Amino acid sequence: xxxxxxxxxxxxxxxxxxxxxxxxxxxxxxxxxxxxxxxxxxxxxxxxxxxxxxxxxxxxxxxxxxxxxxxxxxxxxxxxxxxxxxxxxxxxxxxxxxxxxxxxxxxxxxxxxxxxxxxxxxxxxxxxxxxxxxxxxxxxxxxxxxxxxxxxxxxxxxxxxxxxxxxxxxxxxxxxxxxxxxxxxxxxxxxxxxxxxxxxxxxxxxxxxxxxxxxxxxxxxxxxxxxxxxxxxxxxxxxxxxxxxxxxxxxxxxxxxxxxxxxxxxxxxxxxxxxxxxxxxxxxxxxxxxxxxxxxxxxxxxxxxxxxxxxxxxxxxxxxxxxxxxxxxxxxxxxxxxxxxxxx
Amino acid sequence: xxxxxxxxxxxxxxxxxxxxxxxxxxxxxxxxxxxxxxxxxxxxxxxxxxxxxxxxxxxxxxxxxxxxxxxxxxxxxxxxxxxxxxxxxxxxxxxxxxxxxxxxxxxxxxxxxxxxxxxxxxxxxxxxxxxxxxxxxxxxxxxxxxxxxxxxxxxxxxxxxxxxxxxxxxxxxxxxxxxxxxxxxxxxxxxxxxxxxxxxxxxxxxxxxxxxxxxxxxxxxxxxxxxxxxxxxxxxxxxxxxxxxxxxxxxxxxxxxxxxxxxxxxxxxxxxxxxxxxxxxxxxxxxxxxxxxxxxxxxxxxxxxxxxxxxxxxxxxxxxxxxxxxxxxxxxxxxxxxxxxxxxxxxxxxxxxxxxxxxxxxxxxxxxxxxxxxxxxxxxxxxxxx
Numbered sequence: 001x002x003x004x005x006x007x008x009x010x011x012x013x014x015x016x017x018x019x020x021x022x023x024x025x026x027x028x029x030x031x032x033x034x035x036x037x038x039x040x041x042x043x044x045x046x047x048x049x050x051x052x053x054x055x056x057x058x059x060x061x062x063x064x065x066x067x068x069x070x071x072x073x074x075x076x077x078x079x080x081x082x083x084x085x086x087x088x089x090x091x092x093x094x095x096x097x098x099x100x101x102x103x104x105x106x107x108x109x110x111x112x113x114x115x116x117x118x119x120x121x122x123x124x125x126x127x128x129x130x131x132x133x134x135x136x137x138x139x140x141x142x143x144x145x146x147x148x149x150x151x152x153x154x155x156x157x158x159x160x161x162x163x164x165x166x167x168x169x170x171x172x173x174x175x176x177x178x179x180x181x182x183x184x185x186x187x188x189x190x191x192x193x194x195x196x197x198x199x200x201x202x203x204x205x206x207x208x209x210x211x212x213x214x215x216x217x218x219x220x221x222x223x224x225x226x227x228x229x230x231x232x233x234x235x236x237x238x239x240x241x242x243x244x245x246x247x248x249x250x251x252x253x254x255x256x257x258x259x260x261x262x263x264x265x266x267x268x269x270x271x272x273x274x275x276x277x278x279x280x281x282x283x284x285x286x287x288x289x290x291x292x293x294x295x296x297x298x299x300x301x302x303x304x305x306x307x308x309x310x311x312x313x314x315x316x317x318x319x320x321x322x323x324x325x326x327x328x329x330x331x332x333x334x335x336x337x338x339x340x341x342x343x344x
Numbered sequence: 345x346x347x348x349x350x351x352x353x354x355x356x357x358x359x360x361x362x363x364x365x366x367x368x369x370x371x372x373x374x375x376x377x378x379x380x381x382x383x384x385x386x387x388x389x390x391x392x393x394x395x396x397x398x399x400x401x402x403x404x405x406x407x408x409x410x411x412x413x414x415x416x417x418x419x420x421x422x423x424x425x426x427x428x429x430x431x432x433x434x435x436x437x438x439x440x441x442x443x444x445x446x447x448x449x450x451x452x453x454x455x456x457x458x459x460x461x462x463x464x465x466x467x468x469x470x471x472x473x474x475x476x477x478x479x480x481x482x483x484x485x486x487x488x489x490x491x492x493x494x495x496x497x498x499x500x501x502x503x504x505x506x507x508x509x510x511x512x513x514x515x516x517x518x519x520x521x522x523x524x525x526x527x528x529x530x531x532x533x534x535x536x537x538x539x540x541x542x543x544x545x546x547x548x549x550x551x552x553x554x555x556x557x558x559x560x561x562x563x564x565x566x567x568x569x570x571x572x573x574x575x576x577x578x579x580x581x582x583x584x585x586x587x588x589x590x591x592x593x594x595x596x597x598x599x600x601x602x603x604x605x606x607x608x609x610x611x612x613x614x615x616x617x618x619x620x621x622x623x624x625x626x627x628x629x630x631x632x633x634x635x636x637x638x639x640x641x642x643x644x645x646x647x648x649x650x651x652x653x654x655x656x657x658x659x660x661x662x663x664x665x666x667x668x669x670x671x672x673x674x675x676x677x678x679x680x681x682x683x684x685x686x687x688x689x690x691x692x693x694x695x696x697x698x699x700x701x702x703x704x705x706x707x708x709x710x711x712x713x714x715x716x717x718x719x720x721x722x723x724x725x726x727x728x729x730x
Contacts, residue, residue: 034513060513066543071502071536078506081491082514098532105496106503113480113492116698151699174701204704251704 013192015163015185019049021194022167023087027057030085033171035062036072037089037125046091047127047186069099076122077106085121087171092183093128094137100145107176108151122176123167128156129222129272131184131319133312140309141273146178147249147282154249155203156180158224160190162247165201173203182222204251208260212242215266215332218257218283220246223270223320230325239329249279257283258290265296266332270320275303297333371580378573378585382617385593386650394592396660402439402591403655404669406648409435409459411673412468413622415680416458416475420626424684426477429456433621436591436647437523437553439463444549444598445521452491452504452522456553460523461490468680478688498528501537501550508546508605519605521549521598527558529572538613542579547605549598550613553588555620560633576613588616589647592654619645692718 027033035050041064044051054062065072069090076086090096103124110120130139146154155170155177157163163181170177192198209224210231217227224245231241244260246253261267267287269280284299302320310318385391413432419425431438434456442463445451453460458471466488473482474493481492491507494500504522511518528534529552541548552572556563569575576583586597594616601612619642623630630639655661696703696711703711 066536066539068536068539070533071505071540074499074502074533074536075506075509075540078503078508078520079510080506081485081503082507082510084510084513101496101499101533102502105499109480110492111701112698114485114698115479115481115694116701117481117484117486118492119701153700252706254705 009193009195010191011194012189013160013194014187014189015157015160015181016047016049016187017194018160018164018192018197019167019181019186020051020053021197022164022171023050023053024056025197026087026168026171027053027061030171032083032085033061033087034079034084035087035089036065036076038065038067038072038091040064040089045089047183049125049181049186050089069096070102073099073102073107073122073124077102077110077120080120080122081118085123085171087123087125090124090126092134092138093126093140093142096124096126096142099124103146103152103178104149108149111175112151119174120176121174123170123173123179124176125167125179125181127183127186128180129182129184130309130315131222131272133315135312136309139312139315141271141304143180143249143271144273144278146180147279151176152250153177153203154180155247156182156221156249157247158182158185158209158219158221158245160188160192161198162201162207162245164192164197165199166203166247168200169203172200177203180221184222185225188225201247204248204253206244206246206248206253206256208242208256209245210241210243212240213264214239214241215268215329216242216244216257216260216264217268217270217325217329218244218246218260219270220249222272226320226322227270227325230322230329233322234326234329237326237330241329252283252286254286254290257287261287261291261299262294265294267295267299268302268325268328268332269299270302270325272304272319274306275301276306278303297331300328300331302328373577376577376580376582378571378576378583378615380585382585382587382590383593383597384587384590385596386587386590386654391592391654392658394654396658398595399592399651399655399658400660400665402436402443402595403648403651403661404672405439405443405463406435406591406651407669408673408676409439409463410648411677412459412462412680415677416472417622417626419472419681419684422685425472425475427625427627428472428475429625430620430622431456431459433642433646434553434555434588434618435459436594436651437551437588437616437618440591440594440598441521441523441551443595444602445519446602448489448516448518449602450489450491450504450507450518450520452500452507452520453493454497454500454523454525454528455493455495456525457523458493461488461493464488464490466490468676469683472680472684473688476684476688478690479694498524498531498533498537501533502540504550505537505541505544505546505548505611508541508548508611509544512544512547512608517547517606519547519549519602521551521602523551523553525558526552526554526556526563526566526572527561528552529575530558530566538576538579538581538611541611542581545608545610547608548611549601549605550611551598552613552615553618554615555588555618557620557624557634559624559628560630562633571615573613573615579613581611581613584612584614586614586616588618589645589650591647591651618647 280301438459504520508520573583
């Protein structure tokens with residue numbers, strides 16, 4: 001996404017600040033937007049994303065709920081039926097699981113079930129992923145569960161500007177959006193323009209974060225900075241890697257992914273979520289189905305291991321890192337030779 | 345709700361420092377407690393004071409409802425309904441729930457509550473769409489203020505609470521009535537819905553139809569609570585126990601709860617004692633888990649027969665009224681039978697149309713694939729050959 005803000009107003013801002021601003025602006029623009037969740041009122045949320053909103057908009061519009069995720073999402077369904085636009089906070093990835101029945105059996109199906117008569121303009125914010133030293137149940141990458149449920153949009157920002165733009169788009173959407181917030185990027189900073197925030201980013205569009213010719217790293221959310229770092233390190237090996245930030249896992253931007261992979265001929269999908277049954281398998285299959293004759297090597301994956309999320313002192317071994325990404329890039333059959341210099 | 349003085353019963357006096365006095369608010373549980381016996385009107389002196397028009401309205405709806413149940417069950421045997429969970433024997437609950445609500449209120453039915461939706465004015469064919477299987481919800485919920493018939497047990501209860509809460513936030517005096525069975529009270533969503541409703545003081549009413557069984561599992565294996573109505577007390581809302589086959593009693597209790605909710609008095613839990621005369625569905629065999637004698641005992645407490653006794657005693661069941669009632673019920677059945685015997689119009693492309701407001705490219709591709717398959721089906725085999 002390109003930013004249009006004048007350079008003079010840009011200053012370092014965190015992803016957390018951009019998310020707060022997005023919620024604020026959405027509430028100011030639309031009185032039907034209601035925030036609800038555990039500790040989102042007086043405390044401002046355990047990550048402080050709703051900081052100050054209850055004070056400014058009143059506790060009816062930013063309300064502390066009882067501690068019950070199914071109840072939070074289930075009541076949000078009823079609120080949406082009555083014309084509100086609820087934005088639900090699940091406190092942590094693994095705490096959202098009690099709400100899965102409401103999500104799967106109602107949120108994702110209500111529009112379809114009623115022939116479009118009852119839309120579900122809900123946003124479900126879920127802080128997700130590891131790398132913050134969280135103890136058990138605080139670091140899951142749960143995106144595969146959501147992607148396995150037809151009827152949900154699944155979106156995850158990786159930059160400060162996208163945190164604002166995609167959250168505004170999610171709240172404005174008439175369909176339910178699972179908005180996955182990479183919690184280890186909450187405090188990441190970009191030059192951003194809080195006084196003139198970036199226009200709403202469209203849901204369903206990927207973005208090239210680094211242009212390259214040798215191979216495409218396809219990633220999203222918390223793994224984007226890792227991939228960018230790996231791409232810089234890869235220059236020493238003679239590889240010029242393209243880095244594609246998916247931003248939206250559903251809808252999926254087949255067009256952008258295929259365009260990039262057809263150009264580079266090689267692809268590695270990188271995510272924290274366990275590999276087996278994870279998004280990488282679907283992405284690799286889609287590339288193979290659509291770009292087979294452009295591929296110089298099998299599509300490879302760097303994913304979390306197929307293990308329950310590790311305790312914090314061991315999590316660095318689990319998370320995709322620069323070395324594991326470079327080792328995987330090295331396995332992209334560079335030795336085959338005849339395509340050398342392709343695209344250069 | 346009555347807030348009690350700070351605690352300190354003599355039995356519990358301690359000379360050591362206790363928790364600071366504001367450790368929690370105390371709500372007097374006594375007014376919330378349900379009666380020990382189900383509330384009844386029919387056969388009591390109070391029944392004589394009941395409005396004749398109301399009794400006749402209830403009776404006509406019960407007779408119509410019974411006929412609807414019989415007809416829908418027959419349609420399963422003819423292959424016109426995939427399945428029908430009958431509310432035979434529970435017609436008083438179904439009818440009273442519908443009649444206790446105003447037009448602007450919302451009903452949140454479960455899959456066994458199609459009759460409540462019909463009694464509220466929904467076209468019976470639309471009410472049965474889910475069970476015929478041509479679509480999930482056959483009506484516009486906003487038009488009738490009837491939420492989709494809900495299959496996952498008790499999951500519609502939080503929806504009712506959220507809708508009632510939203511209405512209150514908007515300043516509308518709308519009440520949501522949610523229906524659930526005895527088995528459904530074991531679900532987590534039942535607990536969460538009642539807790540949210542009480543905390544928010546949402547204008548919601550919960551009607552538990554305790555019909556004795558969750559498919560085959562009797563209430564004794566379902567709950568050790570004194571009664572299901574007693575569960576209300578733990579949430580801080582009143583619980584009412586009522587004879588679920590006594591239509592006027594149920595109508596009175598429901599109407600009171602709805603009015604209380606509308607006034608801002610908060611939610612109520614009502615347990616209606618009734619019985620599922622038919623098996624769970626036409627696919628179930630009830631003889632595996634209950635005796636004929638038990639069913640016969642409940643037939644003696646049939647909601648229509650009970651009300652008939654009162655009408656007869658008061659001279660309200662004239663031949664003319666009885667005939668008109670029967671005629672209305674037969675017309676409903678004939679209309680239902682006639683229309684259900686026609687194959688529904690199906691459009692396979694509907695499968696993709698309403699998944700998202702804005703179609704994804706993935707679904708566009710898949711819709712195109714199905715379209716091509718359908719077109720190929722239309723093309724005669726001769727032409728299709730190269």
